[in-house]
Amino acid sequence: MESRYFDPTSALNPGLFRSMILVISGIYIVSVVAIILLNLAKKLSPKKSEELKLRMISWAILIGVIGLPIVLGAVPSMVGMMILSVFCFNEYARAVGLFREKTMVGLCLFGIIAVNFAAIDAWYTFFNALAIQIACLIAGSAILKDQPKGYTERVGLAVFGFIFFGYGLAHVSYLANDTNFRAVILFLFLLTEMNDVFAYITGHLFGKEKLIPNTSPGKTRAGAIGAVILTTISTVFLGKIVFAETRLDNIALLLPLGLILTTMGQLGDLMLSSIKRDIGVKDLGNVIPGHGGFLDRFDSLVLTAPAVFHFLNFYDGINIQNLNRLITGS
């Protein structure tokens, strides 16, 4: 068995992970200093300043909660990701009302456990097969209730929930099969979240024209453009460190990766905004002070995770051919 699966001691050995930690703490300290300076210059309203303070405290806790399983090893990372995925699905189900349909919720949770099992097992064909097979299971089982009224709705909502919050987020779990998984997962989380932050900051500084007012009145064109530029630049710089001496250590590949990341990230954010607008709620939960629910924070990850996974897999491969199956292998 590879030591990658559970080995906290190896976390600090590759210089890569250490530099990622330095980058994250650097960004955190810079943001705290920036907020303090803005406060001193009286550029922030008391309400905004209070909100930012709450957000930064929550970020400190989130970094710890996300970072710990990644330090521990690949299997804890995948289990942690599965738990996050269940929380996200639960929030979604409560928001759209799917949570009252016990069979649907049960099958989706079964699906989430199954895809994450496939990720831990490193069984790529099974992992991919589950996307359609769980959908079939949901559509098939929903017939048994013999209540055609609302069938499309129940099945549609359940398949949507499983595909995005189960199968989609499980791509982060599968990334943990990479030999360099710690740096790669942190790279994904960091850029996805920084993309949001960049859009927020540039939007507040230069934003005038609304981007998409009916879906999300707070978003501005300047924010979107600022995020595209800054995230792409950050992707290139971080990518140079994370993927040093691999095929991806190439600006011609890192530039499109950055563009994909920022586009999918912003679309993920707007996807959740659309859902919230459709239902007529502001936040999906109140678990993370200053941020809202888990989905309010990790909405962008739902779309960036599969996109980044397949990009990396296409150009560099995520060990898919070389891996031995952990549980079902001989």
Place this chain on the structure above:
Amino acid sequence: MSDNRKINEDEKGNWNLKPARDLGLDSVSRMKSIARETGFFGNAIRSIWWIFVRSFLKTWNHFQIHGDENLPKNLPLVLIANHSSHLDVIVLSLSIPLSQRSKVFALAAEDHFFQDVSTSAFASLIINALPMTRTGGGKGRESIDFFRSRLMTDKIGLIIFPEGTRSRTGDLGAFRSGIGNLVAGTDIPVIPCFISGVHKAMPPDKSIIKRHPIAVYIGSPLTFKTVEQTKDGCESVAEQCQAAVKQLQQKADTAP
């Protein structure tokens, strides 16, 4: 050519499913919310708890349910009973089929169970209780109206002890008229129940469960469709309910 296509005025493409009523609340306010709806995790925790208490009461107290054929097949319903022990709410919850139990809430005194976080967590997560103000007046009336509409639209079940507090002697006291405000003028079935033996097994001043047989007697449903929701109407509902529970008590006393 005949073509029967028509445009209905009330055509709306709305979803049937609605968001959780307690969406967006933080976890502590959720526990104390009268709009709480239980999710998958809560139900999973409670299922384990119910299996445990059921087997405990069956072996330790020879817990028995009489007359469960009187329970309507579907929700909504209101279960009412005499109240002389903390065990009452558990006994009544166990009389309802497990498949319905996640939608059956007990009304618990807000001043007693929903003050600090630990008791609120126990009352909401384990017992599935909703807070009820005992002071009466405006706030009490407001929450009764809220429960009335939840009974009708959400099709929930409620467990209510109309005496308002645990009887210190074990005798059946007068019923408060709040039950009338809840059901008068609706066809929500009220199921009278009598719980015997709990006062001996766990009286209000004790916190251990003694080995004494416990049984619940479920009576046939009452409805108050024609009763008006006035002061007199509500009092008559309370009296009828009390009489029905009293009748079950006599039946229980004569039972072998």
